[in-house]
Amino acid sequence: MPNIYQPNLMTIKKVINETPDTKTFHLVFQDEELQENFEFETGQFGEYSCFGAGESTFCIASSPTRKGHIECCFRKTGKVTNALFELSEGDTIGFRGPFGNTFPIEEWEGKNVIFVGGGIALPPLRSVIWNLLDLRDKYKDISIVYGARSVADLVYKQEIAEWEARDDVNMVKTVDPGGETDDWDGYVGFVPHILENDFKPDPENTVVVVCGPPIMIKFTFEALERLGFKQDQLITTLENRMKCGLGKCGRCNIGSTYVCIDGPVFKAAEIDLLPPEY
Amino acid sequence: MRTATLQKNDLDRVIDLLSQADYRVIAPQNQPRLDGPDSIDVAVFKEIQSGDSHNIGEGLSTTGIKPFLFPKDEPLFAYENRGKKVVLTEVSLDFPKTVILGVRPCDVASVSSLDAVFSDKNAGFNDELFTKRLEKTTFVSYSCTEPDVSCFCTSVGLAPDSDKGSDLHMTELPDGTLHVEVKTKAGEKIAAVIDALLSGDGDAVARQQAGVAAAEKITRLRDSAPILPWLQDLGNFGDEMWQRLGEKCLGCGACTFECPTCHCFDIVDENSGNKGYRVKFWDSCQFDHFTLHASGHNTRNSQFERYRNRFNCKFKIYEDVFGEKGCVGCGRCIRGCPVNLDITEYMAEVAHKAAIPNAMSADPDFE
Structure with missing residues (x-):
């Protein structure tokens, strides 16, 4: 048995250019037995590696309801993501996972679910969005509020169009002021502002799943609380820097809470019990 | 026996x-x-x-003896890039x-x-x-x-x-x-x-x-009993002590490398041509890049916050998460510190603050 730090090999089956600096990979395990038996739940993450550059942490961006391959989506930012960005179909990468806890989707059955995401934070939500849409009867209204710095920075453009076209999804899209184009048909404004002043969701029987940079999570929770949402209706997924994903390397902790083991999915009430260090 | x-x-x-x-x-x-x-x-x-x-x-x-159980650096496996394929070799x-x-x-x-x-x-x-x-x-x-x-x-x-x-x-x-x-x-x-x-x-x-x-013969005597409950009170996370005592920390990480219980590590690829090793090696929570996100956000952005994390790790996180002692009192972090930052000074301050609640109130400017 290889040690816990040795990844499984995966082949890149498909590359999608999401934005000028963001790509999606469709991945399958090279070991057929593992490919057959691999299971994960929505919200979990993995350690993806380009051999020679190193490992990076991304969520699994596809839904567990969609078998056959897993997907990751990443922006080129540092050494590893730049190296991954250069890879093409047929190339090999490493994967360790799945790690971490999951979105409590059973708890949301019979409720309205609102997804709020910013920029590169849509991939974690996209996994759970498709998971719910594939179990559509179990949930009431499903809404997606998504924004990015500019139109060019919106990821999953094709899927946004698909969600807009569905009559069982309420798609709200926005770009930051100055990021719009002439033919932009969404809102212009920051996500928490559009959420509070334009979308104005009703808290009754509703949960909100927020993903984005820490500052966006903070402002979005505050906006939702002003709209009457209670803490137990608010959920987020944190993305602290990680190396091992196994609770050992000491990097992702917020006080005594390890994001890799205890998270990445947290309820607002759980976040409130943490030291303000995330 | x-x-x-x-x-x-x-x-x-x-x-x-x-x-x-x-x-x-x-x-x-x-x-x-x-x-x-x-x-x-x-x-x-x-x-x-x-x-x-x-x-x-x-x-x-x-x-200490830490390197014989958890070496400063060690290969996790070898890799070789062969065109589109990769071959991995386990370490013994x-x-x-x-x-x-x-x-x-x-x-x-x-x-x-x-x-x-x-x-x-x-x-x-x-x-x-x-x-x-x-x-x-x-x-x-x-x-x-x-x-x-x-x-x-x-x-x-x-x-x-x-x-x-x-x-x-x-x-x-x-x-x-x-x-x-x-x-x-x-x-x-x-x-x-x-x-x-x-x-x-x-x-x-x-x-x-x-x-x-x-x-x-031991002269450095502190009461560590009040430390865990004091740290568990979230209100004390913003105490003025952290910044005041931690200000002189240089972030060199000497304390963490000499500490017998510090376990933080990094994982990197040591590459040579088309092959190399993925290597695990000692890292330190005192380094400014340790918690830096790809976005530029840093969860522990200043040095006193990093020192606060270390003290919390020794006296709270180890107990909460691992059910074990985070500090064995070896004194190496005191001997090894280039600016005489002394963990037992924090221990004494905490004992003092715990004994006299509100003796030094939290800094109102702290966020």
């Missing part, structure tokens, strides 16, 4: 017998700190051969049968802390690079008789003669003989190997007195 007497000058024979019994023997030895004639010798743990000089029972080692988990001789009580007590992090007791993930080394390692500990001014083991529930984590424990008595106590089955094996050198039942009373006498 068995107790006996060993002559101190038979320690050389102990090394001979253990080596003959196919143990790799690790012991504290003096080595020059610098090149050149003016260098002062320092004690470090390293592999010893029959006939080598050692300083078991003499002074305190500058570095076959480690040599080892005895660490002359380990001090604080250091041997730290082993269960590291084990709680790396073994499957932690979330079910077993780092066999650590646990398989540990399975092969026997600890022969040696009570301190001359603790130094930085030592504070008695403030964290240990003592200069503690045998926690030890397989075979030795205490030097005033008459120069060693009182030997076998603590585990692994220790019994060591006792069997050195049986010819052991005599009688030892002197339990003198051993007890030696421990008391050593503890009395």
Whole structure:
């Protein structure tokens, strides 16, 4: 048995250019037995590696309801993501996972679910969005509020169009002021502002799943609380820097809470019990 | 279990017998700190051969035994990029049968802390690079008789003669003989190997007195009992103490590298052409890039926040998450700090604040 730090090999089956600096990979395990038996739940993450550059942490961006391959989506930012960005179909990468806890989707059955995401934070939500849409009867209204710095920075453009076209999804899209184009048909404004002043969701029987940079999570929770949402209706997924994903390397902790083991999915009430260090 | 007497000058024979019994023997030895004639010798743990000089029972080692369980750097596997394919080669988990001789009580007590992090007791993930080394390692500990001014083991529930984590424990008595106590089955094996050198039942009373006498030499005394409850009060996370005391920290990480329980590491690829190793190596929560996100956001953005994390790790996180001691009072972080940042100053402040609630209120400007 290889040690816990040795990844499984995966082949890149498909590359999608999401934005000028963001790509999606469709991945399958090279070991057929593992490919057959691999299971994960929505919200979990993995350690993806380009051999020679190193490992990076991304969520699994596809839904567990969609078998056959897993997907990751990443922006080129540092050494590893730049190296991954250069890879093409047929190339090999490493994967360790799945790690971490999951979105409590059973708890949301019979409720309205609102997804709020910013920029590169849509991939974690996209996994759970498709998971719910594939179990559509179990949930009431499903809404997606998504924004990015500019139109060019919106990821999953094709899927946004698909969600807009569905009559069982309420798609709200926005770009930051100055990021719009002439033919932009969404809102212009920051996500928490559009959420509070334009979308104005009703808290009754509703949960909100927020993903984005820490500052966006903070402002979005505050906006939702002003709209009457209670803490137990608010959920987020944190993305602290990680190396091992196994609770050992000491990097992702917020006080005594390890994001890799205890998270990445947290309820607002759980976040409130943490030291303000995330 | 068995107790006996060993002559101190038979320690050389102990090394001979253990080596003959196919143990790799690790012991504290003096080595020059610098090149050149003016260098002062320092004690470090390293592999010893029959006939080598050692300083078991003499002074305190500058570095502990952590590298023999959790090396500074080690390959996790080898990779080779072959066009679109990658070939991975596992590293060996076959480690040599080892005895660490002359380990001090604080250091041997730290082993269960590291084990709680790396073994499957932690979330079910077993780092066999650590646990398989540990399975092969026997600890022969040696009570301190001359603790130094930085030592504070008695403030964290240990003592200069503690045998926690030890397989075979030795205490030097005033008459120069060693009182030997076998603590585990692994220790019994060591006792069997050195049986010819052991005599009688030892002197339990003198051993007890030696421990008391050593503890009395410890001058750095702190009350650590109030620390955990004080840290668990989230309101104290914003206490003014953190910034005031932590301001002088340089973020060099010396304390973390010398600490027997610090376990943080990084994982990087050491690449050469189309192949290389993925390597795990010591990292430090005191470094500014340690928690830096790809976005530029840093969860512990200033140095005092990083020091606060370290103190919390030692006295709260280790207890909360791993159920073990995060600090064994070895004093290395005090000796090794270039700016005399002293963890026991924080311990004293916390005890003071806990005893007098609201004596120093939280900084209103703190966010």
